[in-house]
């Protein structure tokens with residue numbers, strides 16, 4: 564009798580009320596680091612996927628949306644970004660996009676878990692390829708400690724974190740945001756991933772309340788990332804100083820070039836990403852009170 568292969572699924576459980584399932588073709592990597600459970604699997608629908616502690620971090624099929632949005636919006640909003648710090652982002656997707664910008668002299672990546680970098684270099688080369696570029700300086704360290712040691716140092720800081728549980732929790736605090744602000748050069752911009760206004764109502768409200776205590780200008784922007792809970796995702800665009808013009812200027816000349824190599828980002832998307840539905844405006848307001856049911 565031929566052996567029957569059991570169908571295997573990788574599931575992300577969200578807050579004990581939702582389950583997202585992905586049919587697995589092959590399990591490629593499954594290890595526990597000091598910080599978290601790391602899994603890379605090949606799936607029928609989304610290609611290879613990276614999970615940390617059972618949560619989807621990135622997939623070959625839709626990673627470009629997230630990585631283009633966390634990088635090109637701030638980099639094209641800054642007049643001349645030379646020095647970029649990425650906290651988290653061990654898969655290398657944000658690094659790959661940052662390296663497309665001709666003004667960049669250095670990209671510093673501070674990732675707490677070296678095993679994430681190694682797994683992604685081996686199994687997700689289309690995402691992690693930029694990690695071997697000589698302009699990239701990788702520090703395997705806790706971003707909370709690292710940021711506290713740098714003042715007026717980076718033109719753009721990207722916080723490409725996990726969700727606010729586990730190793731990523733400290734990256735969603737007021738003291739961390741203050742240190743990020745102080746590590747920016749004058750005119751600097753910080754963008755952090757700020758969770759889903761659909762699936763993380765409480766977390767989104769808290770993030771924006773904390774950010775607004777620290778940064779003079781905080782503006783949410785949005786896109787859809789199909790594999791994340793809620794699918795509808797947000798980032799916070801935070802400026803070290805209040806900007807007198809429109810909150811997000813665009814380096815249009817450079818954007819024309821960048822658009823040639825992107826699959827999601829273009830100048831129209833850049834402007835449209837800041838157009839917020841009323842419920843997102845409401846949930847990211849400082850005085851929003853999360854209903855008990857969320």
Ligand code: SPD
Nearest residue numbers: 619620621652724725726
């Ligand atoms: N719930 C998933 C949140 C993950 C955000 N960061 C993803 C890292 C991709 N570089």
